[in-house]
Amino acid sequence: MRDSAPGKTPIWKAIADTLRSDLAEGRYRPGDKLPTEALLAERFGVNRHTVRHSLSALVDEGLVRTRRGAGAFVAAIPTDYPIGKRVRFYDNLVAAGRAPEKRILHLTERAATEGEARALGIEAGAPVCAFHGLSLADGQPIAVFESLFPLSRLPHITATLQQEHSVTAALQEVGVTDYTRASTRLTAVRATAAQALHLQVNEGDPLLRSSGVNVDTQGVAVEYGRTWFAGDRVTLTLEG
Structure with a gap:
């Protein structure tokens, strides 16, 4: 997945949209650990910084939580x-x-x-x-x-x-x-x-x-x- 052209959806946002769809479709359950940044970068053909940007957006939305040294997890419904x-x-x-x-x-x-x-x-x-x-x-x-x-x-x-x-x-x-x-x-x-x-x-x-x-x-x-x-x-x- 290459960088987007002018006027197109930013790559990090497109990745966040894809992961958001994965969550909505139930591919990952609350509490599940998401693939590592390295695996996500390989999946989308981008660098880890771009993946990190996407995950940060999901964290801000309350869909994902991160734990230092452990990775990213699907946030549970309270x-x-x-x-x-x-x-x-x-x-x-x-x-x-x-x-x-x-x-x-x-x-x-x-x-x-x-x-x-x-x-x-x-x-x-x-x-x-x-x-x-x-x-x-x-x-x-x-x-x-x-x-x-x-x-x-x-x-x-x-x-x-x-x-x-x-x-x-x-x-x-x-x-x-x-x-x-x-x-x-x-x-x-x-x-x-x-x-x-x-x-x-x-x-x-x-x-x-x-x-x-x-x-x-x-x-x-x-x-x-x-x-x-x-x-x-x-x-x-x-x-x-």
Whole structure:
């Protein structure tokens, strides 16, 4: 594909149009990695700079996202994620027509910091179970999270979470039949290197951090959770 003549569509724009058509026709699914710049340059008979220009246009349109050192990926349609008194990861994604999945990254017991203890209504330094994980929708990571549970109230929660990745199911196993969200706080932050690795974004990309406390039917705190959502993959909806 040669440079365009005066008055003709620029080559980079023609390539972007072709790739846009590929996406519209479903040749690539959300989350799929696109061919490398070298392969695209070979396909269209241009240099990599021209291909990069085309991809940048698709990034600006929100159709493609790039990750330094990893390449270009098809951007997913943001997942609707309600945040209200009854936040349930599995139910939220199923209602949005997505397949939910959770992966354990780290599960340990440690001492609560002052801020964590204040949120849970326990003494600073009291033991908590820290559950770090990755939330996915249709196989694509959408959030990393840390959930803290007071061991004085839920002594068997760590072993239960090792067997049951669902927080709701694990809480039911240890006697918490129901729980609701007592408070939620949303903050815009930048992705750390570790978060970027898990979420397949660039370090410094915008994330939405949700912090919340869940309480049982007696109003006693059973979980303090922090979730970092990939900003371009979810639409958070606050419910009354």
